[in-house]
Amino acid sequence: MQAKSISRRKLLQMMGTTGATALGLPVLAIATAKAVDNLKPGDYTWHPEKSPSGPVAIIVSLPEQRVYVYRNGIEIAVSTCSTGKPGHSTPTGVFTILQKDKHHHSSTYNNAPMPNMNRLTWSGIALHAGKLPGYPASHGCVRLPLAFSEKLFTVTHLGTPVIIANAHSAPADVVHPGQVLSADARGEFAHVADTKAKTPPAAHPVAQVAAASEVPDPEIDPRDNIDAPSGPAVVPVPATAILVSSADQRIMVLDNGEIVAEGSATITEPATPLGHHVFVLSDVNDTDSQLHWHTFGFSHEIGADVDAADLATIQRIRGEHAVIEAIRTRMHPGTIMVTVDQPLHEDTRTAQDFVVMTTEAS
Numbered sequence: 165m166q167a168k169s170i171s172r173r174k175l176l177q178m179m180g181t182t183g184a185t186a187l188g189l190p191v192l193a194i195a196t197a198k199a200v201d202n203l204k205p206g207d208y209t210w211h212p213e214k215s216p217s218g219p220v221a222i223i224v225s226l227p228e229q230r231v232y233v234y235r236n237g238i239e240i241a242v243s244t245c246s247t248g249k250p251g252h253s254t255p256t257g258v259f260t261i262l263q264k265d266k267h268h269h270s271s272t273y274n275n276a277p278m279p280n281m282n283r284l285t286w287s288g289i290a291l292h293a294g295k296l297p298g299y300p301a302s303h304g305c306v307r308l309p310l311a312f313s314e315k316l317f318t319v320t321h322l323g324t325p326v327i328i329a330n331a332h333s334a335p336a337d338v339v340h341p342g343q344v345l346s347a348d349a350r351g352e353f354a355h356v357a358d359t360k361a362k363t364p365p366a367a368h369p370v371a372q373v374a375a376a377s378e379v380p381d382p383e384i385d386p387r388d389n390i391d392a393p394s395g396p397a398v399v400p401v402p403a404t405a406i407l408v409s410s411a412d413q414r415i416m417v418l419d420n421g422e423i424v425a426e427g428s429a430t431i432t433e434p435a436t437p438l439g440h441h442v443f444v445l446s447d448v449n450d451t452d453s454q455l456h457w458h459t460f461g462f463s464h465e466i467g468a469d470v471d472a473a474d475l476a477t478i479q480r481i482r483g484e485h486a487v488i489e490a491i492r493t494r495m496h497p498g499t500i501m502v503t504v505d506q507p508l509h510e511d512t513r514t515a516q517d518f519v520v521m522t523t524e525a526s
Contacts, residue, residue, distance in 0.1 A: 331466065445499040
């Protein structure tokens with residue numbers, strides 16, 4: 165079992181009573197935490213050199229009005245943001261970037277520019293540059309400082325996971341010995357080189373009908389004419405996601421938002437929740453087939469005490485052989501696995517948007 169991560173807020177509270185020396189914490193880490201908490205609207209930090217490569221994951225903290233960017237499990241950026249105002253709240257849950265458009269304009273608001281858009285749902289939720297008054301003021305989107313949105317646009321790709329939450333954990337590392345969600349003790353995951361050799365399926369189409377349960381954001385109209393995304397239209401390998409629901413006792417495997425396999429899940433200690441977690445695969449060791457994951461915990465409940473998952477979470481889950489085979493042949497750095505304690509029905513996940521919503525837009 166891994167030690168619990170200390171949140172930035174708890175860290176600062178501890179500093180106020182015990183001090184850095186008593187905690188044995190680096191002064192630089194404490195100074196960084198202070199600096200991030202003191203960001204004013206429009207401010208951000210950007211240090212990609214801390215982790216030059218690896219899968220990216222983004223957390224949007226609604227209570228803090230902050231966006232945290234991690235690459236290979238290391239925080240490389242923090243920015244202020246403005247999310248949905250009352251009556252147009254930003255939904256919480258797990259999303260992936262479905263489409264990138266550097267020069268997006270809204271057809272609803274007099275062709276208003278919304279630069280550096282990373283689309284999260286086809287019904288209108290996105291990350292993009294916009295006004296930052298210091299409080300939630302959008303129609304559901306996540307507004308970012310212009311300069312930060314330009315930098316963020318350079319490190320995201322189709323399939324990058326974005327967690328929007330009222331509470332979240334710092335990332336933790338999990339190393340799994342060669343298998344995950346096993347049907348039995350046989351078999352190992354394909355090496356990364358094997359996966360790269362496969363021809364990826366076509367990119368997700370732009371024109372899609374929004375799910376009826378999602379409230380369209382007037383800022384991003386799904387009927388807009390979308391400019392051609394910057395860079396290649398298809399990522400080098402498919403954006404693969406594994407969804408596990410303890411409520412449904414079900415596993416789904418998706419490539420680029422399309423379900424490619426699904427089946428029943430057997431979860432040990434079924435009375436104990438799995439928790440809401442996102443696992444991002446950072447590496448597959450070619451020597452011993454170990455899987456290196458970065459894990460993030462999240463919750464839609466304000467102020468919830470959220471922990472990152474550990475190895476025991478993975479080891480509790482087993483799946484049908486056909487589903488495990490579908491997973492085995494798709495594992496590559498950037499693959500994500502999401503565990504939830506809610507059903508995977510149409511109101512919380514659609515086949516055309518990879519979305520696991522814990523609360524809906526309003």
